[in-house]
Amino acid sequence: MSGDNKIRIGVMSCTNIVRKLSRAINLAPNATIAAIASITTSIQETKSFAASNGFPPTVKIHSSYESLLEDPDVDAVYVPIPTSLHLEWVIRAAWNGKHVLLDKPVALNVSDFDLIVAACESNGVQFMDGTQWMHNPRTTKINELITDSESFGHIKSVHSCFSFAASETFLKNDIRVKPGLDGLGALGDAGWYTIQAVLLANNFKLPKTVTALSGPVLNDAGIVLSCGALLSWEEGVTATIYCSFLANLTMEITAIGTKGTLRVHDFVIPFQETEASFTTSTGTCVNDHKVMTELPQEACMVIEFARLVGEIKNKGTKPDGFWLSISRKTQLLVDAVKESIDNNLEPVFLSGR
Amino acid sequence: MSGDNKIRIGVMSCTNIVRKLSRAINLAPNATIAAIASITTSIQETKSFAASNGFPPTVKIHSSYESLLEDPDVDAVYVPIPTSLHLEWVIRAAWNGKHVLLDKPVALNVSDFDLIVAACESNGVQFMDGTQWMHNPRTTKINELITDSESFGHIKSVHSCFSFAASETFLKNDIRVKPGLDGLGALGDAGWYTIQAVLLANNFKLPKTVTALSGPVLNDAGIVLSCGALLSWEEGVTATIYCSFLANLTMEITAIGTKGTLRVHDFVIPFQETEASFTTSTGTCVNDHKVMTELPQEACMVIEFARLVGEIKNKGTKPDGFWLSISRKTQLLVDAVKESIDNNLEPVFLSGR
Numbered sequence: 001m002s003g004d005n006k007i008r009i010g011v012m013s014c015t016n017i018v019r020k021l022s023r024a025i026n027l028a029p030n031a032t033i034a035a036i037a038s039i040t041t042s043i044q045e046t047k048s049f050a051a052s053n054g055f056p057p058t059v060k061i062h063s064s065y066e067s068l069l070e071d072p073d074v075d076a077v078y079v080p081i082p083t084s085l086h087l088e089w090v091i092r093a094a095w096n097g098k099h100v101l102l103d104k105p106v107a108l109n110v111s112d113f114d115l116i117v118a119a120c121e122s123n124g125v126q127f128m129d130g131t132q133w134m135h136n137p138r139t140t141k142i143n144e145l146i147t148d149s150e151s152f153g154h155i156k157s158v159h160s161c162f163s164f165a166a167s168e169t170f171l172k173n174d175i176r177v178k179p180g181l182d183g184l185g186a187l188g189d190a191g192w193y194t195i196q197a198v199l200l201a202n203n204f205k206l207p208k209t210v211t212a213l214s215g216p217v218l219n220d221a222g223i224v225l226s227c228g229a230l231l232s233w234e235e236g237v238t239a240t241i242y243c244s245f246l247a248n249l250t251m252e253i254t255a256i257g258t259k260g261t262l263r264v265h266d267f268v269i270p271f272q273e274t275e276a277s278f279t280t281s282t283g284t285c286v287n288d289h290k291v292m293t294e295l296p297q298e299a300c301m302v303i304e305f306a307r308l309v310g311e312i313k314n315k316g317t318k319p320d321g322f323w324l325s326i327s328r329k330t331q332l333l334v335d336a337v338k339e340s341i342d343n344n345l346e347p348v349f350l351s352g353r
Numbered sequence: 354m355s356g357d358n359k360i361r362i363g364v365m366s367c368t369n370i371v372r373k374l375s376r377a378i379n380l381a382p383n384a385t386i387a388a389i390a391s392i393t394t395s396i397q398e399t400k401s402f403a404a405s406n407g408f409p410p411t412v413k414i415h416s417s418y419e420s421l422l423e424d425p426d427v428d429a430v431y432v433p434i435p436t437s438l439h440l441e442w443v444i445r446a447a448w449n450g451k452h453v454l455l456d457k458p459v460a461l462n463v464s465d466f467d468l469i470v471a472a473c474e475s476n477g478v479q480f481m482d483g484t485q486w487m488h489n490p491r492t493t494k495i496n497e498l499i500t501d502s503e504s505f506g507h508i509k510s511v512h513s514c515f516s517f518a519a520s521e522t523f524l525k526n527d528i529r530v531k532p533g534l535d536g537l538g539a540l541g542d543a544g545w546y547t548i549q550a551v552l553l554a555n556n557f558k559l560p561k562t563v564t565a566l567s568g569p570v571l572n573d574a575g576i577v578l579s580c581g582a583l584l585s586w587e588e589g590v591t592a593t594i595y596c597s598f599l600a601n602l603t604m605e606i607t608a609i610g611t612k613g614t615l616r617v618h619d620f621v622i623p624f625q626e627t628e629a630s631f632t633t634s635t636g637t638c639v640n641d642h643k644v645m646t647e648l649p650q651e652a653c654m655v656i657e658f659a660r661l662v663g664e665i666k667n668k669g670t671k672p673d674g675f676w677l678s679i680s681r682k683t684q685l686l687v688d689a690v691k692e693s694i695d696n697n698l699e700p701v702f703l704s705g706r
Contacts, residue, residue: 153601156516156579156597156599156600156601157514157516157581157595157597157600159512159514159593159595159605159607161510161512161607161609163509163510163609165611165612209567211566211567213564213583213585213591213593214562214564214583214585214591214700215585215586215589215590215591216589217588217589226509226589228510228583228591228593230566230567230581230583232566232567232568233568235570236568236569236570236579236599237568238566238567238568238581238595240512240566240581240593240595242510242512242591242593242609244509244510244609246509246589246611247509247510247609247610247611247614248506248509248609248610248611248612248613248614248634248635248636249614249634249635249636249637250607250609250614250634252512252607252616254512254514254603254605254607256514256516256595256597256600256601256603257600257601258518258599258600258601259518259601260601261600261601261602261603263605263618265616265632265634265639266637271637271639279618281601281602281603281618282601282602283601283602284602284619284624286618286624347567
């Protein structure tokens with residue numbers, strides 16, 4: 001793809017996740033970093049960040065998000081700012097005609113997200129959340145296998161967990177433990193992944209009920225540091241999730257069908273960047289699968305995002321609503337777990353939501 | 354060990370599990386099959402069963418359980434009869450001075466089990482339940498690793514499941530789906546293992562509460578075919594279990610500590626008889642472990658049972674209460690899950706039980 005046809009992405013902030021995503025954009029053949037805006041660093045510091053992360057020399061440096069969003073040489077923005085700021089800045093981006101790649105959780109709650117959706121739809125901009133593992137080629141393979149009724153049958157039970165042992169500094173200072181910033185804590189962060197995993201295993205069908213499990217751990221400000229939940233569909237199909245900032249790194253999916261079982265041990269971030277494995281089994285017959293990944297999963301995500309944006313920009317098509325619908329379902333379930341925690345672990349019925 | 358010193362075991366019934374245990378007794382150097390009693394087969398059929406399963410030619414054939422229990426040449430009995438018959442026959446065995454290896458679930462409920470315990474204690478007989486995987490050398494190794502606070506830290510979350518896809522015939526006719534026989538269904542059978550797994554991971558400490566998860570599947574007679582439960586300890590330590598007759602064979606333990614994670618994929622019956630594997634990880638560093646098992650786990654169980662019986666028989670020591678205490682805790686938790694299912698999924702508080 002010639003340089004002119006690449007989707008020009010503007011990134012917001014100079015955080016670590018921007019380092020990772022910038023590398024991914026550089027690796028993606030259909031995208032380029034066109035601009036950066038940082039409001040917490042000086043122009044000089046931002047320039048230095050851009051240089052040390054391999055941004056093209058032509059990159060524009062903005063000192064405000066407004067200025068980035070008004071830049072006519074930017075097609076799309078990557079928005080990794082705290083969740084409490086998503087509503088304002090994604091709506092502004094949409095009304096400026098910028099396509100949006102937004103970090104999870106997508107909003108503080110689903111009604112905020114619906115305002116984001118409305119803004120994106122009104123302006124015909126593409127939306128995608130930044131859940132990288134969903135774009136790993138392994139995930140495509142997993143999806144094929146668990147929707148194969150011959151080998152997997154139909155789903156009966158899923159368990160997914162994502163935990164990591166956060167440092168004392170993280171538990172004191174990270175935006176993910178601050179009510180004014182990422183108020184959903186471990187649930188909006190680690191829990192987001194586990195909820196998308198159980199949705200994937202259920203072909204993205206919403207459960208009937210969501211019930212938080214007893215024993216959630218909250219910090220003094222009431223932010224979830226660790227919790228679990230049960231999701232229930234019809235006919236005894238169930239899923240449990242567990243997410244935590246307080247336990248050793250664990251990233252599991254165990255999905256059990258009537259005929260097959262799937263196990264993944266590193267679903268969020270594969271232990272190796274260039275290959276990703278999982279196992280399936282039927283009875284005592286176990287198969288190990290390995291999927292080679294030429295590019296890291298975050299680059300695959302950028303490529304897919306830029307492809308969708310390219311369809312709109314170059315062919316005048318409408319935005320693809322698939323990823324947006326998954327973001328909304330995930331946010332709905334995150335909200336439901338939170339509601340159940342806040343409501344003495346009562347089940348939350350999702351009908352009509 | 355000379356033939357004279359071997360613990361002489363009498364087995365009850367001619368079922369498939371007796372085939373498996375007879376092989377185990379034959380493999381155990383400190384035990385021998387001294388007698389068999391079957392009330393559903395003719396003497397000739399029982400003789401033929403004995404011959405085709407490698408019983409010693411000297412084995413005595415009894416046509417009633419009473420007669421077996423009165424046999425002075427029997428030290429101990431293996432009792433794999435339906436759960437509803439445990440109370441009567443284990444109490445009779447104990448009062449006849451026979452040590453007891455009893456299949457799980459040990460009773461229909463813990464108050465029945467307490468009568469069994471009282472009978473065993475009154476008569477100084479050794480009790481052990483027939484949960485084979487607890488005697489696999491791998492389980493010893495697992496126990497060492499998860500109680501190592503240096504590498505594992507302390508437990509935060511455990512998930513264990515045991516499911517298998519029962520045939521239509523099983524779901525119609527097996528004793529495990531009949532109210533009058535094994536009325537605890539999948540919970541007393543598959544669930545028993547998962548509960549012992551989460552107890553093991555919690556150093557056999559009882560949880561504070563047990564809550565059945567929504568979505569249990571019952572048959573027309575009200576027997577559990579599939580269910581899940583949450584077990585909660587102090588400070589947010591939780592475990593979830595899932596057991597089912599309706600899903601593909603899956604036998605998982607995922608135990609997450611503050612510093613380490615343990616994963617076992619075949620904890621109930623290892624995929625291979627002569628070796629058993631598991632993995633541990635800390636952060637992204639994963640270690641595969643393999644434990645060689647010279648004898649199958651059921652033979653290890655018989656050896657341990659016969660060793661304990663031998664201590665009493667030959668040295669006059671008192672019965673060892675360790676295995677009995679674990680059986681009681683497991684039964685207590687099985688009961689609690691059932692109580693929660695019967696009581697609209699309300700939590701069951703275990704304090705004082």
